[in-house]
Amino acid sequence: MAKVRVHELAKELGMPSKDLLAYLKEQGEFVKTASSTIEAPVVRKIKENPPAGATSGNGGSAEAKAPAKTAAPQPPTAQKSTSTTTTTAPTPGPRSSATTTAPKPGPKAAPQPAPVETPAASPAAARAPQAPAAQAPVTQAPAAQAPEAPGKAAPRPSAPGPRPSAQPSGGSQRPGGGRSNAPRPGAPRPGNNPFSSSQGMRQGGPARPGNNPFAPSQGMPRPAPRGGNAGAAGPRPGAAAPRPGGPRPAAPRPGGPRPNPGMMPDRSAVRPGERPARGRGGPGGAPGAGGGGPRGGFSGRPGGGGRGPGGRGGTQGAFGRGGGKVRGRKSKRAKRQEFEQMQAPTIGGVQVPRGDGTTVVRMRRGASLTDFADRIDANPASLVTVLFHLGEMATATQSLDEDTFALLGSELGYDIQIVSPEDEEKELFNSFNIDLEAVEDEENLQPRPPVVTVMGHVDHGKTRLLDAIRHADVQSGEAGGITQHIGAYQVHVEHEGNDRAITFIDTPGHEAFTAMRARGAKVTDIAILVVAADDGVMPQTVEALNHAQAADLPIVVAVNKIDVDGANPDKVRQQLTEYNLIAEEYGGDTMFVEVSAKQGKNIDGLLEAVLLTADAALDLRANPDRDAQGVAIEANLDRGRGAVATVLVQQGTLRIGDGIVAGTAHGRVRAMLDEHGNNVAEATPSRPVQVMGLASVPRAGDTFVVAPDDRTARQIAEKREAADRQAALAKVRKRISLEDLNQQLEAGKIETLNLILKGDVSGSVEALEDALLQIDVGDGVDLRIIDRGVGAITMNNINLAVASDAVIIGFNVRAEGQNAEYADKEGVEIRYYSVIYQAIEEIEQALKGMLKPEFEEVELGTAEIREIFRSSKFGNIAGSLVQSGEIKRGSKARITRGGTVVSENVEVAGLRRFKDDVTEVREGYECGINLGSFNDLQIGDLIATYEMREKPRA
Numbered sequence: 001m002a003k004v005r006v007h008e009l010a011k012e013l014g015m016p017s018k019d020l021l022a023y024l025k026e027q028g029e030f031v032k033t034a035s036s037t038i039e040a041p042v043v044r045k046i047k048e049n050p051p052a053g054a055t056s057g058n059g060g061s062a063e064a065k066a067p068a069k070t071a072a073p074q075p076p077t078a079q080k081s082t083s084t085t086t087t088t089a090p091t092p093g094p095r096s097s098a099t100t101t102a103p104k105p106g107p108k109a110a111p112q113p114a115p116v117e118t119p120a121a122s123p124a125a126a127r128a129p130q131a132p133a134a135q136a137p138v139t140q141a142p143a144a145q146a147p148e149a150p151g152k153a154a155p156r157p158s159a160p161g162p163r164p165s166a167q168p169s170g171g172s173q174r175p176g177g178g179r180s181n182a183p184r185p186g187a188p189r190p191g192n193n194p195f196s197s198s199q200g201m202r203q204g205g206p207a208r209p210g211n212n213p214f215a216p217s218q219g220m221p222r223p224a225p226r227g228g229n230a231g232a233a234g235p236r237p238g239a240a241a242p243r244p245g246g247p248r249p250a251a252p253r254p255g256g257p258r259p260n261p262g263m264m265p266d267r268s269a270v271r272p273g274e275r276p277a278r279g280r281g282g283p284g285g286a287p288g289a290g291g292g293g294p295r296g297g298f299s300g301r302p303g304g305g306g307r308g309p310g311g312r313g314g315t316q317g318a319f320g321r322g323g324g325k326v327r328g329r330k331s332k333r334a335k336r337q338e339f340e341q342m343q344a345p346t347i348g349g350v351q352v353p354r355g356d357g358t359t360v361v362r363m364r365r366g367a368s369l370t371d372f373a374d375r376i377d378a379n380p381a382s383l384v385t386v387l388f389h390l391g392e393m394a395t396a397t398q399s400l401d402e403d404t405f406a407l408l409g410s411e412l413g414y415d416i417q418i419v420s421p422e423d424e425e426k427e428l429f430n431s432f433n434i435d436l437e438a439v440e441d442e443e444n445l446q447p448r449p450p451v452v453t454v455m456g457h458v459d460h461g462k463t464r465l466l467d468a469i470r471h472a473d474v475q476s477g478e479a480g481g482i483t484q485h486i487g488a489y490q491v492h493v494e495h496e497g498n499d500r501a502i503t504f505i506d507t508p509g510h511e512a513f514t515a516m517r518a519r520g521a522k523v524t525d526i527a528i529l530v531v532a533a534d535d536g537v538m539p540q541t542v543e544a545l546n547h548a549q550a551a552d553l554p555i556v557v558a559v560n561k562i563d564v565d566g567a568n569p570d571k572v573r574q575q576l577t578e579y580n581l582i583a584e585e586y587g588g589d590t591m592f593v594e595v596s597a598k599q600g601k602n603i604d605g606l607l608e609a610v611l612l613t614a615d616a617a618l619d620l621r622a623n624p625d626r627d628a629q630g631v632a633i634e635a636n637l638d639r640g641r642g643a644v645a646t647v648l649v650q651q652g653t654l655r656i657g658d659g660i661v662a663g664t665a666h667g668r669v670r671a672m673l674d675e676h677g678n679n680v681a682e683a684t685p686s687r688p689v690q691v692m693g694l695a696s697v698p699r700a701g702d703t704f705v706v707a708p709d710d711r712t713a714r715q716i717a718e719k720r721e722a723a724d725r726q727a728a729l730a731k732v733r734k735r736i737s738l739e740d741l742n743q744q745l746e747a748g749k750i751e752t753l754n755l756i757l758k759g760d761v762s763g764s765v766e767a768l769e770d771a772l773l774q775i776d777v778g779d780g781v782d783l784r785i786i787d788r789g790v791g792a793i794t795m796n797n798i799n800l801a802v803a804s805d806a807v808i809i810g811f812n813v814r815a816e817g818q819n820a821e822y823a824d825k826e827g828v829e830i831r832y833y834s835v836i837y838q839a840i841e842e843i844e845q846a847l848k849g850m851l852k853p854e855f856e857e858v859e860l861g862t863a864e865i866r867e868i869f870r871s872s873k874f875g876n877i878a879g880s881l882v883q884s885g886e887i888k889r890g891s892k893a894r895i896t897r898g899g900t901v902v903s904e905n906v907e908v909a910g911l912r913r914f915k916d917d918v919t920e921v922r923e924g925y926e927c928g929i930n931l932g933s934f935n936d937l938q939i940g941d942l943i944a945t946y947e948m949r950e951k952p953r954a
C-alpha cells in the first residue's frame with residue numbers, strides 16, 4: 001500500500017497541508033514538506049484524532065486506507081475473537097508463554113484507551129465492523145482496532161493479549177489514543193527500536209515507539225502494569241483470549257489487523273490476513289501466543305514479522321531484521337550469505353575461515369589480527385570477535401603476542417608460528433641471498449684472536465688495567481701506545497715465540513657487556529675479572545662473575561693492586577672458590593694472575609694467561625675469506641666525519657668500498673681506522689675498526705653484514721627497521737615464566753631454569769638459595785642461580801635476566817619505577833615473595849609443571865531482564881537493561897532471581913542492540929541477551945556477567 005503524503009492526508013482531513021505539516025512536526029514526525037510521506041500508524045493516529053482545523057473525521061478515510069485491507073479478512077476471526085474475549089479474559093492461559101506475555105499487554109493496553117476518548121472519530125469507527133462482531137464494548141472496539149491499525153506495532157502477538165486489559169487503565173500511552181504519547185516530539189520514529197511496537201517487540205502500542213523499549217510510556221510490557229491481566233493470557237493463542245482484560249484484543253484482530261510485524265501494512269511482506277492461523281497464534285488472534293518471538297532475531301530471520309498475526313514472529317525488530325520492510329529489501333546475495341552464516345559453525349556469532357589443524361601460518365613478531373586476517377583471507381573484525389569470545393580483547397591493528405596467536409590458532413585450526421628474532425633475521429637475509437649460517441669448511445677456518453672484556457667491582461682498577469694493557473702492546477712501542485679510544489683495541493704480545501693478538505673491549509664493566517648480550521650480540525670470548533687484592537670480593541665482583549658465568553665465558557682473574565700494602569691475593573683466591581672459581585694452585589682450572597695496573601706489573605703474565613685460557617677452552621677460528629659479518633661495539637655522530645661506528649669483525653674480512661648494513665644503518669665503507677688512528681684497508685676476524693660511511697648511527701650490539709650492493713644494504717636496513725618497529729609494538733611475551741615453565745621444558749625450548757635472587761638481607765637470600773638448590777628437580781632439568789644479591793631489583797639484574805632468560809625472585813624487595821617498567825617491557829618475570837617456603841614451593845611446583853595460575857572473578861556488569869522473547873532457534877532471549885558496567889558477549893553470567901542464584905556459569909552467547917550483533921553494551925542501554933541453552937528466564941531476573949582474571953601473585 002502506498003504511503004500517504006502529507007498533502008493527501010490534509011486533503012482528506014479537509015485542512016491545509018501546511019497546517020497538517022506543522023501539526024505533524026509538532027508531534028515529532030519527520031516530515032519536511034507537504035510531499036513527505038507519513039507512516040501508516042501515524043496516518044491512522046491522525047485520522048483518529050484529527051488536529052484542530054480538520055474538517056473531516058478519519059472515519060471513512062481510515063477505513064478506506066490501511067485499515068481496509070486488514071479489516072476485510074477479519075470478519076470470521078472477529079467472531080472468534082469476540083468469543084475469546086469473553087472467555088479469555090477470565091481464564092488465564094495455562095501456557096507459560098501466555099504468562100510471560102501477559103505483562104506486556106498491560107502497558108500497551110494503556111495506549112488503547114485513547115481511542116476511547118474519541119470513539120467516534122477514531123479509526124475505531126473504521127474497524128467498527130470487526131469490533132461489532134466482538135461485541136466488545138464500545139471502548140473495546142476502538143482499542144482493538146488501535147492495535148491493528150498500527151500494524152507496525154502489532155508485531156508481538158503475545159503482547160496483544162495483555163494490552164487490552166491495560167487499556168482501560170493506562171490509556172494514554174497508546175499512540176492511537178494517548179495523545180500525550182504520540183507527540184513525543186523529538187522521539188525517534190519507531191525504526192530501530194527492537195522493543196518498539198513498530199517492530200513487533202511490543203504488542204500493543206501502535207503508539208509511536210519511542211526509543212526506549214522499556215519505557216513504560218512506550219508500552220513496554222512491564223510486569224507491573226499487567227495488573228490482573230497477567231495471568232490472563234490464554235494458553236493457546238487461538239483458543240484462549242489472550243487478553244485477560246478480555247476487552248478488545250482478540251476479537252478485532254481476527255481479520256487481520258493483528259499486530260503485524262511489519263507494522264507497515266503497505267510494505268509488509270506478510271499480510272495479516274494471509275496466514276492468520278499460523279503457529280500458535282491462531283488466527284483467532286491468540287494473542288498470547290503471538291508473542292513476538294525473537295525469531296528474526298538471532299537467526300537473522302527477517303521474517304518474524306512474516307508470520308501472520310497470530311504467528312510468533314513479532315519481535316524481529318529486536319533481534320533480527322526489521323519487519324517486512326527490511327525483508328523486502330534483501331538481495332538474494334544477502335539472503336544467501338545469511339543462510340550460509342546460519343549453517344556454518346560460528347564462534348562468537350561470526351564466521352571465519354578455518355584451517356585443518358595443520359595449516360601453518362608464519363607470522364612476524366608484533367603481527368596484528370589484521371595481518372593474520374590477510375593471511376587467511378578473513379575479516380579482521382570477525383577475528384576480533386572470535387578472540388573476544390576466547391576471552392582476549394584486542395583491536396584489529398594491535399600487535400599480539402605469541403600466546404594469543406596460539407590460542408586463536410588452536411581455535412581456528414591454524415598452526416600459527418611466530419618467527420623468532422633470529423629466524424626473522426635469517427629469513428630476511430635469505431631473501432637477499434645472504435646466508436648468515438653458512439657452514440664453513442674446516443680448511444677455510446683460521447685462528448682468530450680472542451675478544452676479552454674486563455669486569456669487576458667499582459674502583460678495583462678495570463680502567464687502569466685496560467690502560468696498562470694498551471701500553472703493553474709491543475707494536476705500539478714507546479711512541480705513546482694506543483691513543484685513540486674507539487671502543488675496542490687490539491694488542492699484540494709474544495706468546496711462545498709467536499706474535500699473538502688479543503682484542504679488548506674498551507668499555508669495562510659487566511653492564512655494557514650484558515646490555516649488548518641482552519640484544520643478542522655475542523662479542524666476548526673471555527672475561528677478565530678484576531679483583532683488588534686489598535679489597536677482596538665485593539658485591540659487583542660477584543655480579544660480574546654471575547654475568548660472565550651466565551654467558552658461559554671462561555674467566556681469568558686479575559688480582560690487582562698487589563702493590564698496595566695489605567694486599568692479600570690469597571684471600572681473593574679463597575673467596576672466589578665459593579663462586580666456583582677455583583685457582584689452578586688450588587686444583588681448579590681458573591687462572592689467577594697477580595698484577596698491578598698502576599705499576600704495569602705482570603701485565604704480560606695476564607695476557608699470557610688469557611691466551612692460554614683461550615687455547616685451552618676455546619676453538620677460536622673463523623673464515624677470513626668471505627664477506628664480513630660482525631657487531632657494532634659503539635657508534636657516534638661525528639661533526640666532521642658523519643656516522644662513525646666501531647665494529648668488531650667476527651667472520652670474513654671487511655674492506656673499504658664494501659656496502660654494509662649495521663642494524664638499521666646502511667652505507668658503504670668509506671674509510672677504516674684502527675685504534676692507533678691509522679687507516680686500514682681491511683679488517684680480519686676479531687679486528688675492531690672504526691668505520692666511516694654509514695648513513696646513520698647504529699646501536700651498540702647491532703650486527704652488521706656486508707651486502708652485495710648498496711641497494712640491497714638499504715633494503716635490508718629498511719626491513720630491519722620495520723621489523724624493529726613491529727617488535728617494539730608487540731607485547732613482549734614473558735621470556736620465561738614459572739607458569740609455563742614445564743611446557744617450555746617439555747618443548748625443549750629450555751633445559752635450565754635460571755633464577756636471579758634479590759632479597760632485603762643477605763641471610764634470607766642465602767637461605768633461599770640453599771633451599772632452592774636442594775629442590776629435587778629431576779633429570780633433564782637444571783636449576784641455576786645465576787645471580788643473587790641484596791637490595792632492590794636493578795636494571796642490571798633485569799638485563800641479566802633478559803640475556804639469560806632468567807626469572808627474578810624478589811624476596812621483600814621490588815623493582816620499582818623505571819626498572820619495573822623495563823622488566824615488563826622486556827618480558828622479564830619478577831616474582832615477589834615474603835615467605836621463603838612459598839617461593840620454594842612455587843618454584844618446585846613450576847619445575848614439576850604443577851604451578852597453575854590463580855584466577856579471580858571480576859564482575860563486568862549487570863543487566864535486568866525486562867522482557868523475554870522466544871525464539872524457536874535460540875530459545876529465550878532476554879530483553880534487558882544494562883544496569884551497571886558492561887555486558888560483553890562471550891562472558892560468563894550468573895542469573896539471580898530475588899537475590900537467589902538461579903544458575904551460574906552461563907555464557908552470554910549472543911548480544912544484540914536492535915538489529916545488530918554487538919560485542920558489548922554499556923550501562924543504561926537496552927539489549928537482547930541470548931544465554932545459549934539456558935532458558936529459564938523470568939522478567940526481573942538479574943544477569944550478572946563476570947570473567948575470570950589471572951590473579952597476580954603477591
Ligand SMILES: Nc1nc2c(ncn2[C@@H]2O[C@H](COP(=O)(O)OP(=O)(O)OP(=O)(O)O)[C@@H](O)[C@H]2O)c(=O)[nH]1
Nearest residue numbers: 457458459460461462463464560561564596597598
Ligand atoms: N695502587 C694501585 N692503585 C691502583 C691500581 N689499579 C688501579 N688503581 C687505582 O684505583 C683507582 C680506581 O681505578 P680505576 O681503574 O678507575 O678503577 P675502575 O674499576 O675502572 O673503576 P670504575 O671505573 O669506577 O669502575 C684509581 O685511583 C687507580 O689509580 C693498582 O694496581 N695499584
